[in-house]
Amino acid sequence: MGPETLMKTVHEFAPAKINLTLHVRGRRDDGYHLIESFVAFADVGDDIAVRSNSGFDIDVSGPFAKFLEDEPENIALEAAVSFVNGFRDRLPGVHVDLIKNLPIAAGLGGGSSDAAAVIRALSGLIDDEVTRTAAEQLAAGLGADVTVCLEPIASFMSGIGNMVTPLPPLPEVYAVLVNPGIKMLTGAVFAALAVPGALRRDEVELLPKYPFSDAADLAEFVRSCRNDLETPAVRMCYEIADVQEALFAQEGCLIARMTGSGATCFGLFAKQQAAIEAAQHLSENATNWWVKSCRLF
Secondary structure (H helix, E strand, O other): OOHHHHHOEEEEEEEEEEEEEEEEEEEOOOOOEEEEEEEEEEEEEEEEEEEEOOOEEEEEEOOOHHHHOOOOOOHHHHHHHHHHHOOOOOOOOEEEEEEOOOOOOOOOOHHHHHHHHHHHHHHHHOOOOOOHHHHHHHHHHHOHHHHHHHOOOOEEEEOOOOEEEEOOOOOOOEEEEEEOOOOOOHHHHHHOOOOOOOOOOOOOOOOOOOOOOOHHHHHHHHHOOOEOOHHHHHHHOOHHHHHHHHHHOOOOEEEEEEOOOOOOEEEEEOOHHHHHHHHHHHHHHOOOOEEEEEEEO
16 A cells, blocks of 8 residues: 555545335345335435545544444444455545434435445555456445445336446436434334235336436436335325425425335425525425435436
8 A cells, every 4th residue: 555545535425316106016034025116316416435444434524424323233333344344455544524414314325325335446556457246246245325426327127126227417406404303114014014924016117218308307217216115104104205296296296205214205306406495495385304406318
């Protein structure tokens, strides 16, 4: 390891992951659920910086840092440790700075996106073009959602979330993300979902038929699909329904749905200004909600 690596700091953005659709197709014998999901990413998220260190540590700051204090493990640091274990001759240890801008346990894939950003940043830190296969193997060991976050672009997820097919770019589309300030544990939401043990198919082909001509075309496709976790999540957190109702009431909102296992919901908009104004209106009328306007990609 040269002196340039010792002094180098690499920054990466960890965007929020948005499940535009999420169909649960069944459950395996080992308890993992089989899903199909059309995933996009948002230009809001966490910020990661890594640098070489003699050991492993992480500094967390930002508006949601305090909510990680009671977490027994941090997946971003876990990703750093796993990465370094494969490059001991190049990197003795890692310091990670995490600016936590996204709410946790919110259905936004924040932890998974943080871990993926750490993998990308560490690849840059050692100036090594880590093969996609090696990165995917590392990501899969950290959690199903980390794989799709390695290359944050519109994608189709299947299997237990580990099978990812990149998709062409989205049309110009904006969103307002709203979280009512309530943590939703993914495992608990899945546990509340009754699905058969065998793979379930239905009438909707979830793999998007590209290209979508515009935001309205995209919204129409999303409307033809579902988020199967929404019903059990609403039973556990009635505020999700309130958030969706408030989003859909905003001028220009094409559709409002929950992302992931909740409790964050998104509203799709064709115009950036409409999304900005909707976010401002929601923030003024529900001051305890986390509200952000963004562009999806």
